Every structure is written in C-alpha cells, then in structure tokens.
Amino acid sequence: MKIAGLRIIITGAGSGFGKQMALKLASEGAKIAAIDIDQSALENLKYECPEIHTWVCDVANNAMVENTVDDIFIAFNGLEVLINNAGIMKNAPLVNILNRSDRKHSVELWNNVIAVNQSSVFFMSRACADNMINKRNKGVIINISSISAQGNMGQTAYAASKAAVDAMTKVWAKELGRFGIRAVAIAPGFMDTAGTHDALEEKMLAQWIEKTPLRRTGKIDEVVKTVIFTIENDFINGEIININGGLTI
Amino acid sequence: MEKINEILIKIFKISSEEAIKNLGMSEVAKWDSLTHMDLIVSIEDEFNIQLSGDDIAEMITFDAIRSIVKKYIS
Numbered sequence: 001m002k003i004a005g006l007r008i009i010i011t012g013a014g015s016g017f018g019k020q021m022a023l024k025l026a027s028e029g030a031k032i033a034a035i036d037i038d039q040s041a042l043e044n045l046k047y048e049c050p051e052i053h054t055w056v057c058d059v060a061n062n063a064m065v066e067n068t069v070d071d072i073f074i075a076f077n078g079l080e081v082l083i084n085n086a087g088i089m090k091n092a093p094l095v096n097i098l099n100r101s102d103r104k105h106s107v108e109l110w111n112n113v114i115a116v117n118q119s120s121v122f123f124m125s126r127a128c129a130d131n132m133i134n135k136r137n138k139g140v141i142i143n144i145s146s147i148s149a150q151g152n153m154g155q156t157a158y159a160a161s162k163a164a165v166d167a168m169t170k171v172w173a174k175e176l177g178r179f180g181i182r183a184v185a186i187a188p189g190f191m192d193t194a195g196t197h198d199a200l201e202e203k204m205l206a207q208w209i210e211k212t213p214l215r216r217t218g219k220i221d222e223v224v225k226t227v228i229f230t231i232e233n234d235f236i237n238g239e240i241i242n243i244n245g246g247l248t249i
Numbered sequence: 250m251e252k253i254n255e256i257l258i259k260i261f262k263i264s265s266e267e268a269i270k271n272l273g274m275s276e277v278a279k280w281d282s283l284t285h286m287d288l289i290v291s292i293e294d295e296f297n298i299q300l301s302g303d304d305i306a307e308m309i310t311f312d313a314i315r316s317i318v319k320k321y322i323s
Contacts, residue, residue, distance in 0.1 A: 136299060175283065178286055178287055178290050
C-alpha cells in the first residue's frame, strides 16, 4: 500500500513513538486518527499538524474503545491501518527482598500493565477488524511490541504483556489474512527515548549498549521507518520485526 | 450453482455427492467459524458480490447458501 491517502489509527499518539509516527505519516499524505488518553498532548499534536484528527480515549476501557472506533469509522468511512502503539513500562521484580512490608510483585501494577499494554491491543483490534471486515477494507494491524517479550529481568508484567502482543499478532495474521488484513509486530530494543531513560538506570542502560553489536541505542526515526516499510510491503504478515541493533542475535 | 458446489467441496473437503445435499454446519466436520470465513471470501470473490452481515450469519446450510447467493446474482 502507498502511504498517501491511507486512513490510519495510531494509539498513544500524543507523545514518543506514536507522535512521530503520526507526524511522519501525515506528512506523507495519510489521514491520521490520533488517539491518546492525554488531551493536552493531543492538542499539542494538533497544533503541530492541524491535518491530524484527534480522539481522547482510554484504550484500556473497552466501552470507550468501541465508541471511539465507531466514531472514527463514521468520520473516515473506513480504515486501512491500525497502529497499536499505546503502552506503559513499569518495572518490578517478582519478589523484592529489600521491601519489608510487601515483598511480592504488586498485583495492582500487574493489572495496570496488562490492561494498558495487552487488553488495549485486543480491544482496539477486535473493534477495528470487525469494522474493516464489514467494509471489506484491506490493510494491516501493526502492534508495537518490545525486546522485553523475550524476558527482560525485572519486567514480569511488561514482558508478559508484550509476549501476548506477539502471540496475538501471529493469531490475527492467520485469521485475518483471508480478508486481506495483515498483522505485524515491531519489537524495538533499547531506544533513545525518555521512557527508556526513565525505566532504566544509566549504568544498566550502558551495560545493554555494551551488549549490543552496534554499540548504541536506537532512534525513534528508525522505528517510524519500519512502520512505513511494514505498511508498504503487502507480503509481510505475522512477523515480529526486531529493531535492536543485533542485541538478540 | 455448480460454482457453489465447487467452493463447498474445496472449503469443506467433501465429496461432490455431499455438496449437492442440504447439509448443515453440524453435519459437516470441517465447517466452523474459521472455515465459514473462507467460505464467505471465496463466494464473494467468485461471484463478485458483497454479502451482508445478516446473510453471512444465515448461511448455515447448503440450501441457505444457494438461495442467498442466488438473491445477489439474479
């Protein structure tokens, strides 16, 4: 598919990867529905690029997702691309032996991460796929996964949620392929983003960089380029595309 | 309707004798929600039609499939 003219939903589009995807794809002529829970972030995005359409939505809330997706389909009269980008990264060991009061991994943190990173992908994809099938729209669901799906220490909930995203991607590639709808996951490694610096101590990040053959973190632009490549190549389906400088080879 | 029979044989891996009967979902071993999606896509591609959601849900016997498709192509 050529980018120009495509109708694209991006979740978590108010900042980080999602914002850069929205700006780049809009600049190439795509019609963008930017979703985020943060209204002020969307207002800033709209200020930077008035052509982008915005919807405030908590993608972990299925009722809100259903209403928002229905609104977008009415406004856009169809869809070719869904990018499930929204997510949170929270770290905790399964058992924290330094914590005297409660050593076990927080259940609240687990539920929160699973809701935002995993259930939201399920909610958004079921709503969009149903509408796409009804309208016979062909296209692609792109799920932003993570290197953590392979099991990063200290990330029980985050790793589990991203492994689930990888698994859902493969299921949907098989189920939806007959309708001309592809499903692909993009799994960034350690990227030079505020989220990475917030989640990891600099010393630990330096250790990961040392283990990376390219000896550096990735750039947001390198993820955005992979999104464009994934949209444009109509024969990529069911793949987990790793962008990590060779860290996992 | 010969083309529909060919589709039924291909999707459900049944014999030509079975394809001309009025079998239902419960009588065809390979007819489930996933092969039903293959059935719909094959019929739409073959006859260049777009079935409605209600018609897709009602196509649960071979005779229902034939009469619904006939409605679109006649």
